[in-house]
Amino acid sequence: MLIKEQFSTFDVDKIRDDFPILSRRINDKPLVYVDNAASTQMPKPVIDAFSDYHSRYHANVHRGVHTLSQEATDAFEKVRTLVKSFIGAGDENEIIYTSGATDSINLVAQSYGRAFLNEGDEILVSNMEHHANIVPWDMLAKEKGLKIVVIPITDEGELDMNAYESLISEKTRIVAINHVSNALGTINPIKEITRIAHQHNAVVMVDGAQAVSHMEVNVVDLDCDFYAFSAHKMLGPTGVGVLYGKRELLDKMPPYRGGGDMILSVSFNTGVTFNQVPHKFEAGTPGIAGVIMLGEAIKYINTIGRDSIAAYENELLEYATLQALKIDGLRVIGTAKKKASVLSFVLDGVHPHDIGTVLDFHGVAIRSGHHCAQPVMERFQIPATSRASFAFYNTKEEVDIFINALKEVLEVFR
């Protein structure tokens, strides 16, 4: 009964009313959406911000003299301040809008990496990264003759900190690490990682895609050099993301994409001069409504509070893990001491894709596959996992439905 009482301090019913999709039915069953690590659902205030924008004040931003353009620019720029506070940055010019976490990391690889790394330099990449924090470095490494060094992970799915300390050296120029692993749920000790990296003058690229909506984040305290995330994993829209970078790094980096807004002047006679940060990195018309909705998503999350969210999701995860472990032949992949609300598992003799399909027949949406983290699968010598990932709008009852559906899977396949 303890669990029940704890849950009741969090008014999840009221919260669920804000998410229209949660009343959807799938195969005649209520939708149980526990695929939040892939993308979260959107509450009504965020959805409404879109039609409000396009019904009232849409225009292209920057440099427009007319009212609509000023209103749009205002709303668009104000979100920078919100984002700044959301991740504890010191200066809103350190907030660059991108089209997603993937775009943010590519920006760093293409701008910082291409400008400042040289043949023989090393990039340390953890074995638990999402492809988004591997492939850009791999492409850069091939282009410039760099070496990718892999930081191993333990059987629990934690970063092997001893190995990290012995692999890092004066050759290391970049450490690429996620704050939270989407495949394992592991929360990494970023502060300790940056401390060690900085002793070797390496910069740290933190992929925060799975972190920002689940815990308080303070980039100044973490002392990371870059921090990337996507709006769609924190109640916002797809196609919008953020790159935070330390001002002194951003200032010296060359631009990424060329186009309007990122220049001060363009002349075939006197050449091109670039704009200041953040605009230097924001070429062309940005996703204006998307950014405004990112702002609404932040406000929504702030109203609930990330501490409460983390506490509640943690309870959900613990409860789900406990129930899952009672299932014969179920093995949890990723058993780090500090975890976000991700439950990855394999079930003896049943392929994850079959689990996914059977669960879908019960209305339960989980993800099956390699979760864009094939090196994690390789590390654990499995082709794929099933992954349930919880958000603060999920309930204990939904966990029960999910667990019961898993038991059905066993009945079908054993």
Place this chain on the structure above:
Amino acid sequence: MLIKEQFSTFDVDKIRDDFPILSRRINDKPLVYVDNAASTQMPKPVIDAFSDYHSRYHANVHRGVHTLSQEATDAFEKVRTLVKSFIGAGDENEIIYTSGATDSINLVAQSYGRAFLNEGDEILVSNMEHHANIVPWDMLAKEKGLKIVVIPITDEGELDMNAYESLISEKTRIVAINHVSNALGTINPIKEITRIAHQHNAVVMVDGAQAVSHMEVNVVDLDCDFYAFSAHKMLGPTGVGVLYGKRELLDKMPPYRGGGDMILSVSFNTGVTFNQVPHKFEAGTPGIAGVIMLGEAIKYINTIGRDSIAAYENELLEYATLQALKIDGLRVIGTAKKKASVLSFVLDGVHPHDIGTVLDFHGVAIRSGHHCAQPVMERFQIPATSRASFAFYNTKEEVDIFINALKEVLEVFR
């Protein structure tokens, strides 16, 4: 009276009802939005597609086994077929989703340009390009030691075809040209341009940002190698765009951004293998709702028909030009024989920014400035222009309000 009769064949009142923002008031006057070249407004069916998506079937696309993910993937991929037909492409794998025209052109510069151009090669860029079709080439040229050669334009703002023929040579590898100039309205003879380019084995990058919503476009007939445009200039959302490329070129091009979805497999032992087109170029979670809205925008435009749109807009432009030329000291910049509905002008003794501000007091939204086409300003030796750009939801009455407001400007400043 002829004009009046022609106008009445097009039911603009009915169309205007679809655009909620058009009932907005600015400074107590009805909004007259004639800044469509910067960004168009959004009709209700497109706005509604957003909340429908997020209220009913949002999930991350590709590889999801569950129902929502399949529905989202389906809707997302179906738009590729719509886009294909919209621009007359032969194969939907030639349609790459990007974050906008700027992103599309950067993709070509970074992928095709970096892989296949070498020191001493030349890129021909017209003098009427938007910065989006200049800066990416300029950045590439600096990186690889290429030469940018400028194709001049005439006093009317037409491409100087004789100069083009004499500038192009075996050294020319890329010709960068917009289909329609956003600063001048000029419609360029793309078919003739590509014919000449191909005689010299150069590829043609067409910036179609200002063209797609105003006229029928057929990339196969134009025989261009690449064609770029943005959703937000054709009733869709910001943050979404398209790159069309010929399949044989796309196939041999290296990827652009690295991340999820653009790979087939990632292993620290056996390396990275890339996905097929179009996915090779679509790293990370795309703007899913954005693409779905792009599809709705195409359907909306198709219902009206681009031929009718072009005819109606042409009448608006002719009427507006006629009225504007009656104003003492007004000079139209861009008087090409073939023009889209862009009216750029300067007014003796009054700075464009003052015109913009005064017009805004009258509820009229035009753009003042260099329109991200500074080389055009340099060419005509003016600091900036005022630009009214019409869409099919504008009316003759709005043109009258605009013209009357212009007359007010003169009263204030003379």
Place this chain on the structure above:
Amino acid sequence: MKQLYQELILDHNKKPRNFHVMEDFDHESLGHNPLCGDKLVVYIKIGEGDTIEDVSFVGEGCAISKASASMMTTALKGKTIQEAKVIYTQFHEMSTGKLDIAEHPHQLGKLAIFAGVRDLPARVKCATLAWHTLDAALEGRKSITTE
């Protein structure tokens, strides 16, 4: 769900037929779906009159892909290459929804049980992996990769 995971499929999944390495084969190919991690090898021995004298497979995969491979081997043994190709084409068209087996005559027999994947686009590749691999083997390609 019952529609797809019928007894027959579950049975072939649990006890796949012709599930062994063939020593004395004429054709062999490795099929790989990198996105699921599924991998299987198909072996073929050709007999008189271009008939498929023997066909077997080994590998890992989900129930759909394993049952599909298993049922493919039982269905094709003894068929001519020509006949096998026809069945391959029909199976592919059924899975991708291009062939409505309720409306059109076909030679799929029990394989028609896989018609249900048509409604599960994410699983079509599972059902067709073995078949694509078979086709590759017959055409002399050593390996194929499906997305």
Place this chain on the structure above:
Amino acid sequence: MKQLYQELILDHNKKPRNFHVMEDFDHESLGHNPLCGDKLVVYIKIGEGDTIEDVSFVGEGCAISKASASMMTTALKGKTIQEAKVIYTQFHEMSTGKLDIAEHPHQLGKLAIFAGVRDLPARVKCATLAWHTLDAALEGRKSITTE
């Protein structure tokens, strides 16, 4: 609109005061707003007791930037550098909405007419260009670029 384009501003736009090149200056700077194309040069001559003995400008720009430059020159002539800096700061704060001149005492005098740009964010840079250029000139910077 009447709020912003008042007679005084229109008059200074049409007949800018101190609108000429200065031969015998102590400070000079070029201000450039590349986004509007506006460019102006400010000249300053320093007299006894650090006073601004003469100040003039030339250049191109919109009515707001021209009137602002013109009225700046008339306001500052005879002031000490110290006083000029105070007015510069107050003008800047008024234009960006940080100083509410209705509430707080200030030394702006007639320059208060530019308070209206506060509501026109796109035009603030027009009003402040001359002032930023003046500040740069006093600090010895040859040119500045505002965005």
